[in-house]
Amino acid sequence: MSESFIGIDLGATRIKAGLVRDERILGTVVVNLDPADRSQSGVVARLAGVVRELGDRFLEPGQAVAGIGIGSPGAIRHAEGIIVRAPNFEQWNDFELGRMLGEATGLPAKLDNDANVITLGEAVYGAGRGYRHFLCLTLGSGLGGGLFLDGRIYRGADGMAGELGHIGVEPEGFECNCGSRGCVEQYIAAVGLRNYVRRDRLFGDGTEAALADPDLPRRLYEMAKAGHPVAGRYFHDIGYYFAMAIGTYLNLLNVEAIVIGGGMARSWDAFGPTLMSELHRRAYPVLVERTRIIMCELWEDAGILGAAALAGGRS
Amino acid sequence: MSESFIGIDLGATRIKAGLVRDERILGTVVVNLDPADRSQSGVVARLAGVVRELGDRFLEPGQAVAGIGIGSPGAIRHAEGIIVRAPNFEQWNDFELGRMLGEATGLPAKLDNDANVITLGEAVYGAGRGYRHFLCLTLGSGLGGGLFLDGRIYRGADGMAGELGHIGVEPEGFECNCGSRGCVEQYIAAVGLRNYVRRDRLFGDGTEAALADPDLPRRLYEMAKAGHPVAGRYFHDIGYYFAMAIGTYLNLLNVEAIVIGGGMARSWDAFGPTLMSELHRRAYPVLVERTRIIMCELWEDAGILGAAALAGGRS
Secondary structure (H helix, E strand, C coil): CCEEEEEEEECCCEEEEEEEEECCEEEEEEECCCCCCCCCHHHHHHHHHHHHHHHHHCCCCCCCEEEEEEEEEEEECCCCCCCEECCCCCCHHEEEEHHHHHHHCCEEEEEEEEHHHHHHHHHHCHHHHHHHCCEEEEEEEEEEEEEEEEECCCCCCCCCCCCCCCCEECCCCCCCCCEEEEEHHHCCCCHHHHHHHHHHHCCHHHHHHHHHCCCCHHHHHHHCCCHHHHHHHHHHHHHHHHHHHHHHHHHCCHHHCEEEECHHHHHHHEEEEHHHHHHHHCCCCCHHHHCCEEEEEHHHHHHHHHHHHHHCCCC | CCCCCEEEECCCCCCEEEEECCEEEEEEEECCCCCCCCHHHHHHHHHHHHHHHHHHHHCCCCCEEEEEEEEECCCEECCCECCCCEECHHHCCCECCHHHHHHCCCEEEEEEEHHHHHHHHHHHHHCCCCCCCEEEEEECEEEEEEEEEEEEEEECCCCCCCCCCCCCCCCCCECCEEECEEEEEHCCCHHHHHHHHHHHCCCCCHHHHHHHHCCCHCCCCCHHHHHHHHHHHHHHHHHHHHHHHHHHHHHHHHHCCCEEEHHHCCCCHHHHHHHHHHHHHHHCCHHHHHHHEEEEECCHHHHHHHHHHHHCCCC
């Protein structure tokens, strides 16, 4: 019988976890983190409860869970299972989550950052299957990503490689929360659409309200599809700068495929044509022709499936 | 007794080769290629003659050469020892140089592109020793480079990775001979200095003559050191754009060191201060702080020593 693993997608406010066997999610549990208790021991207790619940509800009698995998935001030491720096809470800095959850559950627990886990999910179960070299780009509020090189996740010297959204495409462009400016995510992710709207004051006096609307990217997409010239221009610019970034990735890394996912990827029909035509002007033609630009396959399941693959020993 | 290897630096017009043992070049031979005979068989015969001459002149009695390594410009299939596309002569396309030189000399012959060979030389014998992850940048007429990741040269899916000079830093910048525009080498290499001089017509009616002068980069460097404000600005801009590129490399690849060589690297005192101060604004501070920016150690010997390391089985 195949082994069962638990994959956990740990967010800033929410835990999404699933029991995975034979490439399938048998069941999921979603719980919110306690806003009043961000402590390390509180999070570990909550995660251990989720692990127990998944086993109770979805394992058949006599079966056992073989291991746990976790994808977390922040800077992670994969080999040691430590969150070095979390982007949201100081309490999570130097968090030995792998060891602590292992002790709380009696199961081996492996940890990696969420972008690497998504990339691993696509590599093992999704659009990256069969490729030895590909990049996985997650276009959402920002641009996250992972490098799958020579058949495994490339993590760099300290586990911090793969900041694909933080490459400069405009020397003195929009300020970025990484401390630099002109980073590509400021031009192509949801944060980029907000930059454009703010710069142009697109909605006049209603601009501030529009910027506060979490649905703004979808609203702009629908305006673009309905023929609004400025909204259309924004998605053109997304394709233009996205091509510039992909050209850089291809010329540096000579991968076989670029896998694109994340919420903004669903607007592909608005920015994809510009991206593809620009890309032919941006990278070595031989590299563009040999590289497939494809959609991810796992979408919202990538975090759980990738974490389960991590638990199963893939890396 | 240690083994002896022959390292060959194959250029468009010249062969530079050396006999290497115990990390030392025991002797070198430099010959020009016959301008009237660029044929594959002609080049192989010339290379075989160089191999013979090195053995005759520098081997002690009873010693033998264990293997040959070659660094060549162009797109190379390292594993098969084939020059797929040479930048200078069509006759060198699909050139099975490894096999042909092996048959002509009776010695195993390995091949890689010149930038990877230089990187391997620095990894084994030079400034890259002790690093598991570093980039080697050769700043000359263009910007070449190699990626040393996880303890070996990273070549990508088809051996074409490492085009470090061809990442976009100005969306609609100077045209590049790769077919794109705004590539970093057009701003920081000798070709970049020429772009600046041409744009500004720096020498008035003498501009065309200055552009044709192969010594123009050194002339501008001396002007900058003497306080010429425009020439000084050019080197400032080199540091500025170089920092932008290095920021991209660090955020993507999280390496331990950036090794800089090539003729233009000797102008470090004119562009290095800007590079270092800009770099702190360009990449994640933690990545900048943990990465050493250092000069190469092998300079003109990198090609021969790296090719000898390749012959010795390093890759």
